[in-house]
Each structure stands twice: as structure tokens, then as C-alpha cells.
Amino acid sequence: MLTKDQKIKFVEENTKLLDKYKVVGIVPLSSIPDRLLQKSKNQMKPDVKFLLGRRNLLVKILESKPALKPLINEMKGTSAILLSNGDPFELYGRFKANTIRLAAKPNQIAPSDIEIKSGETSIQPGQAVTELKQAGIDVKIDKGKVLISKDKVLVPKGTVIAANVAKALRTLGIMPFTASMLPSVITDKKLMFMGEVLSIDAASTLQDITDSFYKALSLSLSAKIINRYTINHFIGEAYAQAEYLGVTANIYDTGITEKLVSNAAAQASALGGMVPK
Numbered sequence: 001m002l003t004k005d006q007k008i009k010f011v012e013e014n015t016k017l018l019d020k021y022k023v024v025g026i027v028p029l030s031s032i033p034d035r036l037l038q039k040s041k042n043q044m045k046p047d048v049k050f051l052l053g054r055r056n057l058l059v060k061i062l063e064s065k066p067a068l069k070p071l072i073n074e075m076k077g078t079s080a081i082l083l084s085n086g087d088p089f090e091l092y093g094r095f096k097a098n099t100i101r102l103a104a105k106p107n108q109i110a111p112s113d114i115e116i117k118s119g120e121t122s123i124q125p126g127q128a129v130t131e132l133k134q135a136g137i138d139v140k141i142d143k144g145k146v147l148i149s150k151d152k153v154l155v156p157k158g159t160v161i162a163a164n165v166a167k168a169l170r171t172l173g174i175m176p177f178t179a180s181m182l183p184s185v186i187t188d189k190k191l192m193f194m195g196e197v198l199s200i201d202a203a204s205t206l207q208d209i210t211d212s213f214y215k216a217l218s219l220s221l222s223a224k225i226i227n228r229y230t231i232n233h234f235i236g237e238a239y240a241q242a243e244y245l246g247v248t249a250n251i252y253d254t255g256i257t258e259k260l261v262s263n264a265a266a267q268a269s270a271l272g273g274m275v276p277k
Contacts, residue, residue: 135168
């Protein structure tokens with residue numbers, strides 16, 4: 001436990017540290033495995049610095065800067081302050097990509113279908129085989145090796161994972177859950193970005209814009225709405241209709257003279273074929 005002097009020093013030193021960074025955020029740490037925290041800290045060095053400590057000390061650090069006081073409302077439970085000079089959206093993307101796999105625990109809800117694949121396992125014959133069978137997994141022993149007989153969805157999505165099933169999944173090395181450490185809010189000077197906004201990535205945004213554009217274009221074409229994106233289509237359509245009318249009605253015009261001459265030649269050839277030699 002820190003002494004009073006150590007607490008004062010911690011707050012003063014980190015308050016001065018704020019002036020070196022333009023980006024400040026809050027990262028919730030409740031339910032975050034220690035190994036994920038350590039992995040994130042190691043992988044994001046030296047671009048990101050984490051301030052870890054008691055909530056009341058972190059609050060005092062944020063209170064030193066009026067612009068950062070709104071961040072205090074996001075410090076729910078155990079949290080850390082992140083400091084960086086990077087782009088908020090790029091930072092969030094790095095956090096999002098930094099995930100770890102977690103084993104299932106009894107009574108958790110399956111996030112997706114948990115499927116068991118057939119084939120050879122690395123399990124040694126013994127008690128583990130009995131446990132797998134009790135979990136509903138078809139196993140057999142062949143030449144001293146434990147084999148899973150057939151593919152099976154052991155736990156459908158949204159179903160509660162039983163204790164014996166959770167144990168069997170750990171035995172097989174199947175980890176159906178993921179954990180990620182994501183900032184709940186990041187400020188960049190006077191702008192504050194909440195996690196919901198930061199989670200928007202460039203690829204999905206571009207796809208949404210593209211889909212919306214083509215839907216709007218289809219509507220404009222159907223409703224005969226003329227704009228910069230439909231004008232070429234309508235001009236081409238009008239020209240094709242005028243050309244068809246001119247050829248059908250034999251209206252001599254510079255735009256269709258060649259087609260009229262070609263039609264006349266074809267008709268003359270057909271007529272010539274009907275005249276006896």
C-alpha cells in the first residue's frame with residue numbers, strides 16, 4: 001500500500017505527464033485477465049502508456065485538467081488511463097485486434113455454435129476418455145490413440161455450457177470465448193470519442209456507403225430522377241429509343257443513315273434472291 005507521500009508523488013508526476021500527450025482515454029479493466037493486460041502493454045509500447053492505480057488517485061490526475069474531467073464519469077470499476085499521441089481510431093483498432101482466447105466456464109452462454117471435429121486427438125487413453133463420453137462426444141480408441149468419431153455441434157449458439165462440457169472442451173484445447181481490452185472513451189484535444197464511435201472501422205464504413213449509393217442510384221433510375229449519376233444513363237436510353245424510332249419509321253437522319261442503308265441493302269438482296277435467273 002502506498003504511503004501518503006507516495007500517493008502525492010504519483011499524482012504529481014502523472015499530472016505533469018499529461019502535458020506530453022494529446023490523446024487521453026479510459027480503459028475499463030474489470031473482468032480483464034492479467035495476461036491480456038500485460039500483452040496489451042507490451043505490444044503497444046512505446047506508443048501507448050497506461051496509468052494504473054487506485055481510482056481516487058486517477059481521478060485526481062484527471063481533475064488537474066478541466067478538459068479531462070468528463071472522463072471521470074467513464075471510470076466505472078477498475079480502470080486505467082491511456083496516454084498516446086496517435087490517432088484515436090487507429091489506437092482503438094489496435095486494442096480491438098489484440099485479443100486472447102479463453103476457455104469456457106460452467107453456465108456460460110455459447111457465443112456461437114461450438115463444434116467438435118472428427119479426427120485424432122493428443123489425449124492419452126484413460127479417465128479423459130470417460131469424461132469426453134459423459135459430455136456427449138463420440139470417441140473411440142484405435143491403436144492406442146483417442147479418436148473423435150464424427151463432427152458434432154456440441155453446444156448450439158445461445159445455449160448454457162454445462163460443467164462436464166466445459167471440462168471436456170478444456171481437455172480438447174477448445175477455447176470458444178475471446179477477451180479484448182477496449183477503451184470506453186478517448187479524447188483528442190477538445191474532441192471526445194465514445195467506444196461506439198471508435199468501433200466504426202474504415203472497411204465497414206466504406207461498404208455501407210457503397211451499398212447506400214447503389215440503392216439510391218437504383219431508386220433514382222426507377223423514379224426517373226435526373227442527377228449527375230443518372231444523366232448519362234438517361235441520355236443513352238433516350239438516344240437508343242430515338243434511333244429505334246428513326247429506323248422503324250425510315251426517318252432519314254445523319255445519326256441512322258448507315259443503318260437505313262444497311263437495311264435497304266439487306267432487303268434488296270432478299271428481293272434479288274426471289275427473282276428467277
